[in-house]
Amino acid sequence: MTPEQQAEIDAQRAQTHTTRRATAPGMEAHLYTAYPVLDHGFVRVIDYMGDDAAICQAARVSYGRGTKAVSNDEGLIRYLMRHWHSTPFEMCEVKLHVKLPVFVARQWIRHRTANVNEYSARYSILDREFYIPEPSALAAQSQVNNQGRGAALEGQEAARVLDWLREDSDRAYDHYEAMIATQTASGNPQQGLARELARMNLPANIYTQWYWKVDLHNLFHFLRLRADSHAQMEIRVYADALCRIVADWVPLAYAAFEDYRLGGASLSAKGVECLRRMLAGEEVTQESSGMSKGEWREFMGVVE
Amino acid sequence: MTPEQQAEIDAQRAQTHTTRRATAPGMEAHLYTAYPVLDHGFVRVIDYMGDDAAICQAARVSYGRGTKAVSNDEGLIRYLMRHWHSTPFEMCEVKLHVKLPVFVARQWIRHRTANVNEYSARYSILDREFYIPEPSALAAQSQVNNQGRGAALEGQEAARVLDWLREDSDRAYDHYEAMIATQTASGNPQQGLARELARMNLPANIYTQWYWKVDLHNLFHFLRLRADSHAQMEIRVYADALCRIVADWVPLAYAAFEDYRLGGASLSAKGVECLRRMLAGEEVTQESSGMSKGEWREFMGVVE
Amino acid sequence: MTPEQQAEIDAQRAQTHTTRRATAPGMEAHLYTAYPVLDHGFVRVIDYMGDDAAICQAARVSYGRGTKAVSNDEGLIRYLMRHWHSTPFEMCEVKLHVKLPVFVARQWIRHRTANVNEYSARYSILDREFYIPEPSALAAQSQVNNQGRGAALEGQEAARVLDWLREDSDRAYDHYEAMIATQTASGNPQQGLARELARMNLPANIYTQWYWKVDLHNLFHFLRLRADSHAQMEIRVYADALCRIVADWVPLAYAAFEDYRLGGASLSAKGVECLRRMLAGEEVTQESSGMSKGEWREFMGVVE
Amino acid sequence: MTPEQQAEIDAQRAQTHTTRRATAPGMEAHLYTAYPVLDHGFVRVIDYMGDDAAICQAARVSYGRGTKAVSNDEGLIRYLMRHWHSTPFEMCEVKLHVKLPVFVARQWIRHRTANVNEYSARYSILDREFYIPEPSALAAQSQVNNQGRGAALEGQEAARVLDWLREDSDRAYDHYEAMIATQTASGNPQQGLARELARMNLPANIYTQWYWKVDLHNLFHFLRLRADSHAQMEIRVYADALCRIVADWVPLAYAAFEDYRLGGASLSAKGVECLRRMLAGEEVTQESSGMSKGEWREFMGVVE
Structure with missing residues (x-):
């Protein structure tokens, strides 16, 4: 600021x-x-x-x-x-x-x-x-979740990514400035690209x-x-x-x-039923729960 | 209040x-x-x-x-x-x-x-x-506009309408109260209708x-x-x-x-065209405007 | 229809x-x-x-x-x-x-x-x-829930409510018709109240x-x-x-x-915690749950 | 496709x-x-x-x-x-x-x-x-409208802009691919940056x-x-x-x-008043219209 x-x-x-x-x-x-x-x-x-x-x-x-x-x-x-x-x-x-x-x-x-x-x-x-992310935030693609993150990148890989992010941002902005400028780097006049177009060169x-x-x-x-x-x-x-x-x-x-x-949780009808069986002393497994593996994993995350 | x-x-x-x-x-x-x-x-x-x-x-x-x-x-x-x-x-x-x-x-x-x-x-x-409307607000159905009002009702007709509105409102409310009450008019206990039902007797x-x-x-x-x-x-x-x-x-x-x-007005493409013709000195009529009667009346309301 | x-x-x-x-x-x-x-x-x-x-x-x-x-x-x-x-x-x-x-x-x-x-x-x-509700739907105000229903009304009370609902509806509609009519019951011409006003006499x-x-x-x-x-x-x-x-x-x-x-249910953070204690064999009561009476009643409705 | x-x-x-x-x-x-x-x-x-x-x-x-x-x-x-x-x-x-x-x-x-x-x-x-815009769409910043376009860029300036847009896009995508890849350009395994992060290098x-x-x-x-x-x-x-x-x-x-x-147009209350004066034969100018210059220009765009 x-x-x-x-x-x-x-x-x-x-x-x-x-x-x-x-x-x-x-x-x-x-x-x-x-x-x-x-x-x-x-x-x-x-x-x-x-x-x-x-x-x-x-x-x-x-x-x-x-x-x-x-x-x-x-x-x-x-x-x-x-x-x-x-x-x-x-x-x-x-x-x-x-x-x-x-x-x-x-x-x-x-x-x-x-x-x-x-x-x-x-x-x-x-x-x-x-x-530009902190090194600790520079995470690998998760192996288990298609839209999640795994561990932080390490060593040279992390360094390379940070360099690219920095360099590409800087170069994109240099060109953005040069495109909208009304004179060239060498001082000659130019028309200057419309701002609404020049912005398209800038990264997310x-x-x-x-x-x-x-x-x-x-x-x-x-x-x-x-x-x-x-x-x-x-x-x-x-x-x-x-x-x-x-x-x-x-x-x-x-x-x-x-x-x-x-801090709360939502249970499905199947989840409520399993819960009642468990409270009644039954040993419920994923197989006997009627849930898919993903649902069962999320359900166990609530009750355990 | x-x-x-x-x-x-x-x-x-x-x-x-x-x-x-x-x-x-x-x-x-x-x-x-x-x-x-x-x-x-x-x-x-x-x-x-x-x-x-x-x-x-x-x-x-x-x-x-x-x-x-x-x-x-x-x-x-x-x-x-x-x-x-x-x-x-x-x-x-x-x-x-x-x-x-x-x-x-x-x-x-x-x-x-x-x-x-x-x-x-x-x-x-x-x-x-x-x-209960003021007498001056007790308007007749418009003869030209299906969802509008005409002149105020007069004399006995107005009096009759006001009587009905007052009496029907009062009676509806008397019954509303009597329905939800937990004792009858003569003081005997009764169950009392649910409020969510009793309200249906009340007028708009x-x-x-x-x-x-x-x-x-x-x-x-x-x-x-x-x-x-x-x-x-x-x-x-x-x-x-x-x-x-x-x-x-x-x-x-x-x-x-x-x-x-x-205080502004919207003109259609046809309206803009008519306007330009009028400003150029042409005598434009509904027939030569290309507008329907309703549109023409509204257009004339803007320009006159 | x-x-x-x-x-x-x-x-x-x-x-x-x-x-x-x-x-x-x-x-x-x-x-x-x-x-x-x-x-x-x-x-x-x-x-x-x-x-x-x-x-x-x-x-x-x-x-x-x-x-x-x-x-x-x-x-x-x-x-x-x-x-x-x-x-x-x-x-x-x-x-x-x-x-x-x-x-x-x-x-x-x-x-x-x-x-x-x-x-x-x-x-x-x-x-x-x-x-006009079925007699079985003519319920008393709930004693426990301010916006709920109890048992159906009985005997004379039910009959009285149904009579009022029917009579008041009919009378309101008779007057609605009479107010918008362009002649009186005796056949004399009248102005006829605007529809947008007459409707206010009709019950919900x-x-x-x-x-x-x-x-x-x-x-x-x-x-x-x-x-x-x-x-x-x-x-x-x-x-x-x-x-x-x-x-x-x-x-x-x-x-x-x-x-x-x-068919599912929502649990609060407190509810999740109680659940885990119950699954671990603890006897949890409303007092030891940290919940209000209303919350506890709803929680028990899920787990039992 | x-x-x-x-x-x-x-x-x-x-x-x-x-x-x-x-x-x-x-x-x-x-x-x-x-x-x-x-x-x-x-x-x-x-x-x-x-x-x-x-x-x-x-x-x-x-x-x-x-x-x-x-x-x-x-x-x-x-x-x-x-x-x-x-x-x-x-x-x-x-x-x-x-x-x-x-x-x-x-x-x-x-x-x-x-x-x-x-x-x-x-x-x-x-x-x-x-x-990548067509050359004809590669417009200069408008001199009169802060969020508009002027004439198309010409000659070397246009060529330079197109080169930058193409090169920066390509390089950004090359790096995007290299960052999410699970092996380096030389074939060594690497962790691969999370997609949700790598996308930030891509331009608009x-x-x-x-x-x-x-x-x-x-x-x-x-x-x-x-x-x-x-x-x-x-x-x-x-x-x-x-x-x-x-x-x-x-x-x-x-x-x-x-x-x-x-194809229609909106007129302000001032615009309607000017219009009526003009139709009545009066010569109305921006000064006598009560409008700002911008409003007057837009108003003349409607009536002319």
Whole structure:
């Protein structure tokens, strides 16, 4: 981040206003601060609407903030989460500014129930910033999972990959700059390629940025999928950073989300039946379970 | 509204908090106040996110509030509205508490890109509140428009309609109460019909209420259709009340909306061609326009 | 249904066409037939897109129908369902014509990711058709569940409720007709109230109808919530009728839905932990589980 | 396209089935055929639902295909389009298979109300196919429009750009292949980088592909924005190809879309007022119009 950008953020953080709106102190502390993710990325909260009490107010269609004890609110929030009553959680909203590599952005945008304004490479010039993985993140293709990772690459292979990623990024950006320039390297005038065309030379590890706004229900859905161990690491670190922020924003709702979604498990009808047989003392095997090998492995991951 | 409800609202209005968030003074003044609509309805703002500057910040994917002159913001907002760039307007959000007759609610809910929590008649008991039109609103079926209204009913016909509406509402509610009661009128115990069944006896002029949350782009779309002269009057009065609130919340965006949407017009390719012929001095008639009678009437409504 | 309407349906069923599109024989047999639901309602399939193979084709982004064995398709579909990969299921679509009471329609419409065209009571005149429950469906308010039902009403109480529902419906419709009429009962001319106003006198058990179009993923979501034992019976019977149709349309996807959703169960992190303790031989009670009474009751419903 | 892929397509085209569903002959002729777009891309129709008559049936909530004359259907469709009644158009649906450069895909995906399954570069290996513009498409940055194009590049500058695009694409793909390979160029075994990481080295002109399903209303919205002269050429050619297909699928709806949307124009309240003054014989200038220069230029584009 440039000193000018940091100064803009600091100036905004320094201003306070008086409001009648519901205010979440835990979230106020996070506002505007850019939390680093990966080598050049960040997430920061631009605005938010609502708190734990607002979820309960909406569920009750209340006239005021109410005088209910916090323990009542906690019970209601857990009930709503357990029974998939999603609409009260939709009554909270958050707006983020995120800087992220393009290949992460392409996964992220698959979550459609959100609002987004992305930095335009038709209109503007992208910065020379590329994601280059840490050596520990430079993982081999998994042997067991077609869309997963194995151990980190070692020695010369790792070095070679890093060199290619760095060199190809740099060369692509050099050419990007040279193509849009209105004079050549030797100083002669040239027309300069349209930005909307020149950007096509840039690889998917270049950083982009956007404003992204989403309601709490859909954010939880995003976090459940992207903070999961099967998500690609480069998006999971963004989800993890968001989990920490949401836990401070709506602590009761986040605790219910952790219990019922992040830490919970889904069982199939076959799984429920096996479970009952096991609790009745029966020795159940994959063969006698009626499940496929993959299902059985996932089922054992829950019960063991 | 009961005194208890008014007291809850007053208590909430009396509280202020300090926030780092963007704050719209025009909207703060409206917060929580219930603006009456129809005979028992209201709209009131529960929360909001963003202001005119937030629209521009999102469009620019900015790091701070920026130092742009307000005149720059106005030009950008008008440009975005004119060119149907909807995503920056989606970056503002508002949450409302609305009390409205069921037949209005059924039109309203057709706007799907919004979040809603409605008072549950499965869980709770509805109040004895029914919409009974003002005599001036008791309109005859239009002779020219199958889904429109003509002049107000007169004399005995109007009186008869009002009597029926009042009597049928009252009787339906008497029976609703008697059905769910756990003792009969003569004081004997009875089982009491389930609320989810008893509610089916209530007519569509009974009031319901909900929390409704929507982004500014989709709210503008709602207002364009529902503040229109072709909308049913009973939903238009809600749209009109919202227009006044939005004008104070995001004055630049609302002014652009008024100019380009509410007060603007759409022309077909045929309409554009006729227009050019007329500007060139030609006398164009419906016959020579290539338009149907309905299209021609609407076209003349624009140019005259 | 009138003989004219039945004749229209029969005429449409009698026509066949040649197509290159994927065709589901199980669904062709259902096309257009109106399956009765409640006393005057129905569901019927107007059109559909896709079949089990189409789900797999989309997941594989294939060039043709492929030569994969059906057993491969089944495994893939089960994998997709188990891992919440919803997008391939969105590649199937169904369009229905449904006739249903208004209070059921108001629950149904809460499922927003669908397309709907409802019969317009602003434009047209509604029919004299009201839902009057079977005596066995005339249930008392549940004593344990604020939004549930208990035993059926008995004797005079049941008779009284049925009389009120019938009489109030009839009277409301008589007045509806009289208000929109252009002559009075005694034959004198009158203006006739606008339809958009007169409809407000009609109770929520009147029937409406609509075309409703939805993708398979969102239909499964609808069925999971509405074919559930906690759903109101009057919408559950529609969900049940749809389950039978979907089972014939996409048998592999429906079987996976039954196993993983309808018949499956969700456990919280606490539930998973208790389960493991129980499988290890520990005697776990509500007190030692860390769950609330409600959670424990639901947990025991899964494991027992 | 490989001969195997073409054979799969041909095999699917050769099969016909009998169906009771509404069938659009104009669309049947297009089914499955891959229409080339850009140098390696294509669009092809995988499935469709509905036709012009289906739009009218939904608007009328009909029991059958009806016996209305086609001229009635045309009038109704034009009325619906003119008055922004979008829901009947949502009752038609189309599923496409599209091959397109990644930078085009990133614009395309901004249309959120659609279903998509993209070829996964986490799971699979991408092909060596890159978009290299025709010389005539190699445009300079526009001098007047920050997100537009000027004249084509000439001479050495054009040659240099094409060389860079080709060389950088090839090198990036060489390294992509070498990184995921399980042996080095000299034949020694290596671990092989995870596909989900290796893809980040590939530039935005590489081709991807997806299944994309959308309803007709949202497709029209896509076409209005993307077949527009301000859209980037590389997405406009896809929109143009789709326009030709849709014109054969729903000829009445497409004609209305052309008249009211593609060929039509929007006027602001200020524009309407100026128009009336001009028709009344007044000489209106930008200064006396109350419009900004940009607005005036666009307004003159309509009336002249």
